[in-house]
Amino acid sequence: MPMIPASWFLRRAAGLLVLAFLFVDGAQAAAPQATEGRYLFDILKDPVYRRAWSRMIGSPGPRERWLRADRLSGPGGPSREVWIAGRSYERADTCKRHDCGDNRFEVLFAPGGTRAVGVLRQPGRARIFGSPSAAERRALLGV
Template structure:
C-alpha cells in the first residue's frame, strides 16, 4: 500500500528534471539577447527601400474591385536587376502593400517577400507589375 502512494511522488520527482531541460519557446527567444538583436536585424529592409533612395518609374493609376490604386516600381540604384520593389498605394494614401524581390545575382532566383499583408487582388496587381518590369 505504501508503495502505491510513493509511486505518484516518485513519478513527480522523476518528471521534474525533464521539464527543466525543455527548450525555450520561440517567442521567448525574441526577447532575449542575442536573439533579439538578430530578430530586429532580420526585419530591416535594405537601405534603398527604407530610405526611399531608389530608381523608380512613374506610378500608374489602376482600379480593381471598385477601388482606385497607385501602382509603382522601384529598384536599387546601380543594381536594378537584382533588387526591386513593386508597390501599391490606396489612392487616398491610407494603405500600402508591396512585393520585394532580392537575389544575389542573375544566376539565382529572386527571394520574394510580401509586405503589408496584401490580399489576393493586391497580390495579383503586384505580380502583374513585376512581370511588366521584368519581361522574359
C-alpha cells in the same frame, strides 16, 4: 414705371459674385488628387503616404535598409493608376541604386495613401510587404 436704385443692382451683383467664387472654390476642393505620373520620392513627401510606406516596410533587415523612406535613392518610373477588384490604386516602383536588376520594389497605394502593400523582387524570389488582400497579392505578383 418706378426707377430701381443703383444700390439694388450693386447688392445683386455682389451676391452673384460671392456665389461664383464659392462655386469655383468648391469645385477645386472637390477635384481628385492626381493618382498617376508622380515619382515615388515625390509621393513620399506627403505625410499620409509616408506613414503608410513606413508601416508597410516595418523594420527592414540589413539587406533591405535601402527601402526606408529616408534612404530611397534608386530610379523608378512615374506612378500609374491601376484598378483591382473595383478599386483604384496608385502603383509606383523603385529599385536599389546600382543594383536595379536584382532589387526591384513595386508598391500599391490605396486611395488617399492611407494604406500600402508592396513586393520586393529579387532573383528567384518575391517578398510581400504589408498585408495585401488576395486580389492585391495577385496584382503585385502578376498572377
